[in-house]
Amino acid sequence: MPIVRKFNAALSALAMTLAAQTARAEDSAALFNANVKPLISGHCTDCHGEDVQKAGLRLDTLPADLHDDAVMANWVKVLDKLAAGEMPPKKRQRPPQNEINAATQWLSRELRAASLDRQQKRGRVVLRRLNITEYENTLRDLLGTQVQVKDLLPEDNSAAGFDNVSAVLDLSATHLLRFQDAAERAVLSAVPTHPPVQFSNARSGREMTENGPNFRQTLSRSCKLQGDALVIYSKLPRYGLCSSGPVPIDGRYHVQLSACAVGEGLRSVPAAFMTVQNGPEQPVTFDCRDIPVGKPSVIEVDVDLKRGQQFVLNYLSNWDIRIFKKPIDEYTGPGLMVEWIKVQGPIDPFPSPSYRVLFGDVPLKARSVLAAEARGARLPVISDKRTADQWASDPLVPDSANPRQDADRLIRAFLPRVPPAGQPAGAAAFR
Numbered sequence: 001m002p003i004v005r006k007f008n009a010a011l012s013a014l015a016m017t018l019a020a021q022t023a024r025a026e027d028s029a030a031l032f033n034a035n036v037k038p039l040i041s042g043h044c045t046d047c048h049g050e051d052v053q054k055a056g057l058r059l060d061t062l063p064a065d066l067h068d069d070a071v072m073a074n075w076v077k078v079l080d081k082l083a084a085g086e087m088p089p090k091k092r093q094r095p096p097q098n099e100i101n102a103a104t105q106w107l108s109r110e111l112r113a114a115s116l117d118r119q120q121k122r123g124r125v126v127l128r129r130l131n132i133t134e135y136e137n138t139l140r141d142l143l144g145t146q147v148q149v150k151d152l153l154p155e156d157n158s159a160a161g162f163d164n165v166s167a168v169l170d171l172s173a174t175h176l177l178r179f180q181d182a183a184e185r186a187v188l189s190a191v192p193t194h195p196p197v198q199f200s201n202a203r204s205g206r207e208m209t210e211n212g213p214n215f216r217q218t219l220s221r222s223c224k225l226q227g228d229a230l231v232i233y234s235k236l237p238r239y240g241l242c243s244s245g246p247v248p249i250d251g252r253y254h255v256q257l258s259a260c261a262v263g264e265g266l267r268s269v270p271a272a273f274m275t276v277q278n279g280p281e282q283p284v285t286f287d288c289r290d291i292p293v294g295k296p297s298v299i300e301v302d303v304d305l306k307r308g309q310q311f312v313l314n315y316l317s318n319w320d321i322r323i324f325k326k327p328i329d330e331y332t333g334p335g336l337m338v339e340w341i342k343v344q345g346p347i348d349p350f351p352s353p354s355y356r357v358l359f360g361d362v363p364l365k366a367r368s369v370l371a372a373e374a375r376g377a378r379l380p381v382i383s384d385k386r387t388a389d390q391w392a393s394d395p396l397v398p399d400s401a402n403p404r405q406d407a408d409r410l411i412r413a414f415l416p417r418v419p420p421a422g423q424p425a426g427a428a429a430f431r
C-alpha cells in the first residue's frame, strides 16, 4: 500500500520540528539617531517625554541599547504601536510615512538581531518533539479515530515529574522508526477492513429472560414476566440483564425500545441506558431517561458499541424488592416495563469521515481483488454474505491507480489540518 507509506512519512514528521536560522544584522547606533530619533522627538515626546509620561513610558531618554531586557521590551512595544498605526493617537497629526518606515525598519532589524544574539548567548527556548501522550492525542484529533500507539513508542523520560521537557525528550534513530510504526498504525486505523455488515436483532422481554442462563434467579425476585413483557422492580444484577443481543462488529448502532413505567400514582420512573461487554465486566451507563407511565412507547437512541457489546436497559432504583415479603404479583409499587429492545446498524457513513480525510475518494477493494487485477487474473467474487471474520482474512485496501499523484494531492490537502507548533489540534482540526 504505497499510498499509506507516503502518509507515514508526513505524519511521523509531525513529531519533529525544524528551527530556522536567520542572518545576523549589522549593529549601528548612528542609524538609530538618523532613523528613529526624529520621529520620537517630533511626534512622541509631548506625551512620552520629560514632563509627561503617558502609560509610564518615557521615549526621549530610552537608549538605543537593545541588549538590556527592559529597554528591549519597551522598543518592542513602540514597534508594535507604530506598525499598528496606534501611536501617535488618532487625534494627533500623522507623522510622514517615510519617517514611520525608517523607524519601523530600523527597529525590526535591530530587535531581531538582539533577540538572535540573546538566543546564542543564553540558549534558545528549545522547540521540542511531542511526548507520546501528546502524539497519540494529536493523531486522534487529526484522524478522528481512537487509535492507540503508546505501546509502540519508547517511554518518555521525565524531568522533575514533567514529561514534556525538551531537554529529556530525546529523538534517537529508534524513535524515528517507532514514530513511523505508530503513524502507520494510525493511518491504517482509518481504513475499514470491510463494508458495513448489517446487523439487526430484536428481543422481547421474555426472550431476554431466556437468553441469560441465570435469569431464572432474578425472575420472580426483582422482576417478572407479564405476557411477553418484562417488568423490573429492582435494579437487575449482572447475571440477568435486560439487554439487546451482542453486536458482531464495532460501530454506531440505532437502538429502539418499547417501555413504560408501571405502579400506582406514578408519573415516571428513571431508567439507565448502558452498555456491557460479554464477560465479567459491569455495565457502563451512558445516559439516563425518565420513562413515562401509560401505554409502552418507543424510545430511540444511538450508541457506539464494540464487537460483542450489548445495549442494556436498567431500572435506576436502590430499593430492593426482596423487602416486600409477599409474592411479586401482589406488588403494586413502581416498576419499569420493557416490551422489547431492538438494535440495528452499524449506521456510520461508509467509508468513515476518517478515511475520507486521509484517502479522499480513493476507492476501497478487497485485497484478493487487487492481487487478481495486478496479475491480470480472473477477479474473485466477493459474496455480500461475507462475515466480519471472513473479511478479516481478506480486508479492504485503498486502491489508487496513480499512487504518487494521489499521495501528493492527498497529503497536500491533509497538511493544513496539522496545527502550527505549540498549538493543540483540537476538535476543530477534524472537519
Ligand code: HEC
Pocket: 039, 040, 043, 044, 045, 046, 047, 048, 054, 055, 057, 077, 078, 081, 082, 087, 088, 089, 092
Ligand atoms: C497625545 C499624547 C500621545 C502621543 C503624542 C503619543 N502617545 Fe503613546 N500613549 C499615549 C497614551 C495616553 C497612552 C496610554 C494608552 C494607550 O495605550 O493607548 C500611550 C501608550 C503608548 C504605548 C504603550 C505603552 C505601554 O506600556 O503599553 C506606546 C509604546 C506608545 N504610546 C508609543 C508612542 C509613540 C512611539 C509615539 C510617537 C510616535 C506616541 N506614543 C505618541 C499618548 C500619546
